[in-house]
Amino acid sequence: MSDQIIGLHHWFDSPPGRYLLAWEQARFDEAVVDIFGYHSLQLGMPLLDGLRANRMPYQWLALGQEGVGVPEPAASAPVGDEGTVPLRQHTVDLLAESVALPFADASLDLIVLPHTLELSIDPHATLREVERVLMPEGRVVISGLNPTSLWGLRQRRARLYQRMGRGTLYLPDVGEFIGYRRLRDWLRLLSFEVESARFGCYRPAVRSAQWLERFGWMDPLGERWWPILGAAYFLVAVKRVHGMRLLEPAWRNQRQRSAATVPVANRAGGRVHAAHASPVRRDRT
Secondary structure (H helix, E strand, C coil), X not given: CHHHHHHHHHHCCCHHHHHHHHHHHHHHHHHHCCCCCCEEEEECCCCCCCCCCCCCCEEXXXXXXXXXXXXXXXXXXXXXXXXXXXXXXXXXXXXXXXXXXXXXXXXXXEEEEECHHHHCCCHHXXXXXXXXXXXXXXXXXXXXXCCCCHHHHHHHXXXXXXXCXXXXXXXXXXXXXXXXXXXXXXXXXXXXXXXXXXXXXXXXXXXXXXXXXHHHHHHHHHHHHCHHHCCEEEEEEEECCCCCCCCCCHHHHHHHHHHCCCCCEEEECCEEEECCCCCCCCCCX
């Protein structure tokens, strides 16, 4: 796994990697800027600062044992129109596996997962652990590579060529790419509600920065005409905890119904009048 992590970090130092990293950094900044609370956590991916725009007083960057000793890539400017993102690793605050976080139940307000599920040994267990440590109405922000995209198509074609003994992979050979619909089903099973979702990076799977710049016109067109075919997806989900409704015993309801008085009324002329008993007339003899 360590070799795969190193390969992923080196790939982010390539032109398509910097293009993807710049887009994701802009999306994280937009998503977390208005999320309030006290405690936030970024799990994995030290090349991206998912909490830099957030104003919570306590922020941590957690990294698993497989990420220890990953060399820091050379700093370079990313490709794209999202601004400049310095490609450097941020300070790791704690070492923790994504499937066993050292936090109490319902203790965090915000968790960001940049490509964390793809690198996890058990992505579903990671989501269960995130649900455990998040407070009710807490938010999780997730980014990942979209297998149903031009980049994913080239990756599958490259795998087919590798079986025939030729060709190289375009994307790093790490973990498992989790589709957006599959991830949304997992979140729904864990009582998460997807608050917002977005796709991006619609340029073709080319390696050179020059060709990526030439295909820059595809980003606005792709976002409008084929949004679900972006190379990456980004979503924000909220942990919902439904309130409880106390059920009273059946004998109490029956007693209340039996004790209730039922008024007797006559309907005359479209109006309801209370019925009065007529006095008994006695004849004198």
